[in-house]
Amino acid sequence: MSHPVHEETVRSGRTMTIIGWAVVTTAVGIAALVLAAPAGWQDQPPTASDVGVLVVTLGLTVALGIGSVLMRMTVRVDEVLEVRVRPWWYRRRIAPEQITAAEVVHMTGGNSGGLGIRLVPGGTAVLLDGGPGVQVTIRGARSLRFRCNEPDAVVEALRARGASTD
Structure with missing residues (x-):
């Protein structure tokens, strides 16, 4: 399907x-x-x-x-979750079966290490402005937290593709 x-x-x-x-x-x-x-x-x-x-x-x-x-971030859930930041060369692709948890979080510069692409304890945060986002825990890799406009839709799309979103 x-x-x-x-x-x-x-x-x-x-x-x-x-x-x-x-x-x-x-x-x-x-x-x-x-x-x-x-x-x-x-x-x-x-x-x-x-x-x-x-x-x-x-x-x-x-x-x-x-x-x-000019910075913008594209979040795409298809066969993989892809988070891409342009004009910089940041791109992260994660297969849904590697995701052990995905949850909606509220992101601010204070809880994400600041604006931009940041290393945070145990993972990476991508934040262009404050607001809702998604935190993804990845089997055997650093977690990823990113800001998006429709976090519930991202989590649901991941769940539909076999990600564990408990």
Whole structure:
């Protein structure tokens, strides 16, 4: 018997968006000040390597900030449970028969180690904003806790595919 696929996407919350734009704005502002201000105490202009380090640091910082703004997580239950975070390369695939427990939990930054992809005692938490989520215990592996909009539907889809959801 074929079970319908459950899929949903969770986007960055307000906090992650504000932090991302703050990082981008601060990085650009600091770079502009460093390049525009005279070297002053050094009595010499910045060298090419100084400018190169500044440009690389600015580029990486802006990329991290924009990545935080654009971050989204897709939860899909089909033949496997797949949790994927983009634009980062985090992806976890778990076969339903490996799941020993799945339960609905309320997630906050405080009980999940903060926002983002976090290592927590005994597992991993993926949180883009606070709210309902699912905690999955996996046979022989670290547990996974992730935020989703329809946790009851995720648990039910796992149960329908043979996961133990006691």
